[in-house]
Amino acid sequence: MYKAFRRGPRRCRAADSDKLYFRAKAGDTARPFSSLQLPLRLQQRLDDLQLVWGDLPGIDQRALLWDSGFALSPTNEVIQIWPLGGWSMVDLAVPLVEFQAVGCVEINCTQTDNTTSLSNLFCNGEQMVNAARCAVEDFIDKSDTRSAMWKTGGNPEVVPTSLIMRHIWKDGGSNISYDVAAIHTVGKDDEAAYGECTTKEQNKGFGSRTLPCLSVGKMSEEAKTQMQEVEGSDWVSRWLVEAYGTQASDASSSNGGNTIILVLLIPIIAGSQATVDDTETASRRLAEEALKRNSTFERDFSSESNEHLVEKRIPFENIRFDRAISKGVNGEVWVGEYSGRQVAIKRLLQARDNRAEDVEEFSIEIELSANLVHPNNVTFIGVAWNTLNNLVMVLEYFPAGDLLAYLVKNEDLLTWAQDKLGIAVGVARAVRYLHSQSPPLIHRDLKSKNIMLTRKLEPKLIDFGVSRGRHEHSMTAGVGTPYWSAPEILEEKRYTEQTDIYSFGVVLSELDTGKLPYHDALTPDGKKPKPFHILSDVIA
Structure with a gap:
């Protein structure tokens, strides 16, 4: 029975998807997985994000798997991963100093770019699991892998795929049998055999990262207390939702849409001193309630307590849009005119129906711009809207540019x-x-x-x-x-x-x-x- 103790337990965040993100942004692609049986935890995350597994490209599927604490077996079974004793998905790789500390000896290989990759040369199964930082659920593996179970290095232009394999062998000297799981990042054809360096035909002459793990079925009950459930990272969720999420449903009416905008903007215009976190929490709560109490809101809106809203709101028809000067993922900036002066007008993209989350994020930006008054900050002039999509922020314009x-x-x-x-x-x-x-x-x-x-x-x-x-x-x-x-x-x-x-x-x-x-x-x-x-x- 294996025991594993490292640091005190903590909740884990999976953040080792950055390479997949960079490869996606570089325009790379990977074969999507179409017939996986998704675990309930993974399907629940997809449902929460309103994503459909089959709609995601291959790279994004790989990022979601890893970020959620899963990898694939050689037969495409989705296998769960648990970081141990306070480690997280971002730091499961065993450093050389810890590899050597348990008595293991490495082999050095030179990669195509003249950097060094390492792999285990002399290291038995007990030593390897004593250095491991993760555990994986039990699974059947008949692939008979003959590669190393601890490796460093990697091809920076390859899209990694997390594959869990079982290294099963009998030590020739001690006659002891070992069974060690390891997370590989490339397929078997791109890995060198144990004790050898990769050839130019294997992963273009680069090594590949491999992470040893314990198998849950071979762990002691005490060791199992160190297993940490993975909490998916917010930035991966945001990346996938912004790229592939379904559009939020339209407001039930234009009046309802305006109600949401007004609710979101009340703290902005009224000069609220709440922190950003308070504003975010309140705006979400208020937006959810807004449509339920539209008539009540209209009465409250006209009350004296919201007189600042009247002062700061600009009639939409008084703004002239001249030409667009920049466009981003969710917004665009125009040069225009208001009250006889040239102004910059920032608004959400008009080529699509924006989600409620887009409007909310933009309203938070408006709040900050309105409240941050300093000679070296852009001057906030006002806010205007006539529909949910036509929420705009009017700012001072700079002819000299950026x-x-x-x-x-x-x-x-x-x-x-x-x-x-x-x-x-x-x-x-x-x-x-x-x-x-x-x-x-x-x-x-x-x-x-x-x-x-x-x-x-x-x-x-x-x-x-x-x-x-x-x-x-x-x-x-x-x-x-x-x-x-x-x-x-x-x-x-x-x-x-x-x-x-x-x-x-x-x-x-x-x-x-x-x-x-x-x-x-x-x-x-x-x-x-x-x-x-x-x-x-x-x-x-």
Whole structure:
């Protein structure tokens, strides 16, 4: 019976789906699984997210499996994984120092890119399970794998597929039989045999990560108390829902849609001092109740307590839309006119029916923009709507454009003494203002594209759509733009407002060079690296 003790138990978050996310964003594909028998836990998560397994591409299916704590057997049976003793899905790999600490000896191999991959050479089954950080449910495996059960390395351009195999053998010296489960990330044809290095025909000469695990049926009852249920990560849910989720049902009437908007915006316009978390919780609760008490709301809305809403709301018909200047996943920005002045108008995309969640997130951004008053923050002018989809935020307009575009055109004309220092100080003051809020507000997407310039080159921080107060539930979400994001955000670890300081440092490098981050990065053979390689180095 195996025993496994590591650290004190904690709830686990599966965050090792970042490579799959990057491969998906790079345009890679993988064969989808069409005939899997999904466990109840996995099906429940799909139902909660309003996703259909068969609608997901192969890469996304793999991400959801791993993020939910599952892998596949050689016969495509879905097998559950439990991290042990406080580890999580993101850190199941056994480090070399722990591998050696149990008495195991490794073999070194050189990969195609001249980096090193490792695998077990001398290591019996008892030593291996003593180093393991995970357990898997029992299953039948007749694949007779002959590869290593602990490996490091990997091909950065390969889409990993988590496959659990059982390594069954009899030690020739001790005559003891062993049975050790291991999670592999490539198929058998791309793995080297035990004690050998991969050839160029196997995984293009790269190793592959393999994680040893205990089998539940061979664990002691005491060891089983260390098993932790996996809690799927929010960022993977958000990724999949935004890409493949079904559209939320339309409001029962345009009046009902307006009611939801008004409910969401009351704390914004009334000058509420609630924290972001309070606002999010309240807005969800109120939105759910809004349609049930439409007449009551209309009476309350006209009351004196909401007079600020009347002051801040702009008649929609008084706004003129001239031309669109940018478009994102969920929103777009127009140049227009209001009350005789040129303005920027931000709204949700008009080419589709937006979900209630989209409206809610946008309303939170409006709240932040309305309440953050600082010389180096964009000036909030007002809010307007006439339908659920036509909720707009009116902001000051910057003809000079953003810092990124300005540097591309005018970097040779700027000096630190005359221009750059003032821009840097202005951005620093805006960030300091955000961090001085209670709780500290983290921008989470600080970059040159989100810094606008006035005609006098005064910087103004914009885009508070992903900004959040420093609270537990929001401080592990993967957000922002990768090249400007701190490693802890890319790895979805706990982070604080210091991540904005990292991003500010990247902005300073842009100011200094006039170039995008990593513009001069090269591979060992002198080629331009792909974004995934750069981000892997940042995380490493």
